[in-house]
Amino acid sequence: MGFFKKIWNWIDDRSGISETIMPLAKHLVPPASKWSYVFGSATLFCFILQVATGIGLSLLYQPSSQNAYHSLEYITNQAFLGNVLRGIHYFGASGMILFVGIHMIRVYITASYKFPREMNWISGVILLFLTIAMGFTGQLLRWDANGVWSSVVAAEQLSRVPIIGTYIADVLLGGQAIGEHTLNRFFSYHVFIIPAMMFILVGFHLFLVFRNGISEPPKPGRLVDPKTYRKWYQHLLAKKGVPFWPNAAWRDALFGAVVVICIVGLAIFFGAPKLTQPPDPSIITTTPSPDWYMIPIFALFALMPPKIESYIIVIGPLVTIFALLALPFLSNSGERSPLRRPWAVFGTFLVLIFVFSLLYIGLKAPWSPKFDTKPIYKQIKTNNPDMEKGMVLFYKKGCQYCHQIKGHGGMKGPDLTLIGRTWDKNQLKVQIINGNKNMPAYGSILTKDELNQLVNYLAALR
Ligand code: HEC
DSSP states (O other), X not given: OHHHHHHHHHHHHHHOHHHHHHHHHHOEEOSSOOXXXXXXXXXXXHHHHHHHHHHHHHTTOOOSTTTHHHHHHHHXXXXXXXXXXXXXXXXHHHHHHHHHHHHHHHHHHTTTTSTTOHHHHXXXXXXXXXXXXXXXXXXXXXXXXXXXXXXXXXXXXXHTSTTTHXXXXXXXXXXXXXXXXXXXXXXXXXXXXXXXHHHHHHHHHHHHHHHHOOOOOOOTTOOBOTTTHHXXXXXXXXXXXXXXXXXXXXXXXXXXXXXXXHHHHHHHHHOSOOOOOOSSTTSOOOOOOXXXXXXXXXXXXXXXXXXXXXXXXXXXXXXXXXXXXXXXXXXXXXXXXXXXXHHHHHHHHHHHHHHHHHHHHHHHSOOSOOOOOOOHHHHSOOXXXXXXXXHHHHHHTTHHHHOEETTEEOSSSOOOTTHHHHOOHHHHHHHHHHOBTTBOOOTTTSOHHHHHHHHHHHHTOO
């Protein structure tokens, strides 16, 4: 024992571990912490789980369009505990998004973003968007039809942003269309860039929790006054404070443990989400849809009136981000209790109803395109090389996922078998370049030649 104690003493003396940890563990926090305060740490537990399983997955995953799908099949079906590992990473992501949401709602409802915790809120908002970005980029790494389709939709939305849209889509996807570069880029985003930002921000967020203290549970009529708050808070701690560990933190530890057990349990029971077909759409039979936490966003875009869509795509996210960041500056003092802030509670309910309705609509609507359609140029033979080129494009550019020609293709859009009878070439061009209600705009995705070949082919369908 003496030997190990010596080693520990040496490590502790040279590194200062207990000097750093003990004050953190023993620092005083307001009494009467509640169960509603555990969601932030639950998010952190999920994050740690994601980092650990993510590293595990990265050892076997190959980020190239040739090998990605097969390396995932290998992980899922052959690698030791691979399916469970993928499962934990999937359910961990779901848990993280869920708890980030609940944590944010709790902070908003109890107005914990008010003085002096404005910066906690701001770093939290950025973390929220980084978390969503992780969900989105991770989905593409699966490199099956779901992930690829989701990114196609997003890219088309982005490229509609006036003036800079094409440029943004270019940078994000690494080219005009989803391909090898996209996968490489998304791998970089998902594994290096966003996690690096998250590590820094999570550290900062936690530092701020210690620096500014855990917010005391609100009481109606007890107002926050930036001039006196810090003094008052110190006074509260001195009089009634309890040590963080174990008085407050045992709830975090217990809840975190339950969360981790549930995630691992779900992963063992249900395993990872089944890989849908590889992005080559000629092999398959399922109806793809994005992961549940992406569905509200996609449903929103699917439902938006086409006339205002291009504006909303730009303005919507900007306004949302701006409003969230501005919140603590708009009201950083005064009442914190939800009982005295009925509009805040009501607004939160409205947002929740909105998001859940979108989720419901998205889950029910058959707005997914059909990926199992067989390439039309293999079904219908033609001796005209120009027609042949049009047909190939009709399939390769994804038109066929949504449109039927002579019985081949999806049903999301109108049947185009006889489109040349009613639509002339100019009308066709306009439709393809600009898209419409439920059809993506192809303006930035097709070259001039490709557009002409497609239009010539469609115009000849009579
Ligand atoms: C995501 C599904 C989807 C994809 C992919 C898609 N479309 Fe469409 N398309 C639609 C829908 C839905 C409509 C009709 C409603 C509307 O205009 O929004 C439509 C309408 C059209 C029309 C007008 C037909 C009419 O009778 O109204 C043409 C022509 C057309 N699409 C051609 C194409 C071509 C060419 C491509 C490939 C470059 C393509 N579409 C890709 C969904 C899609």
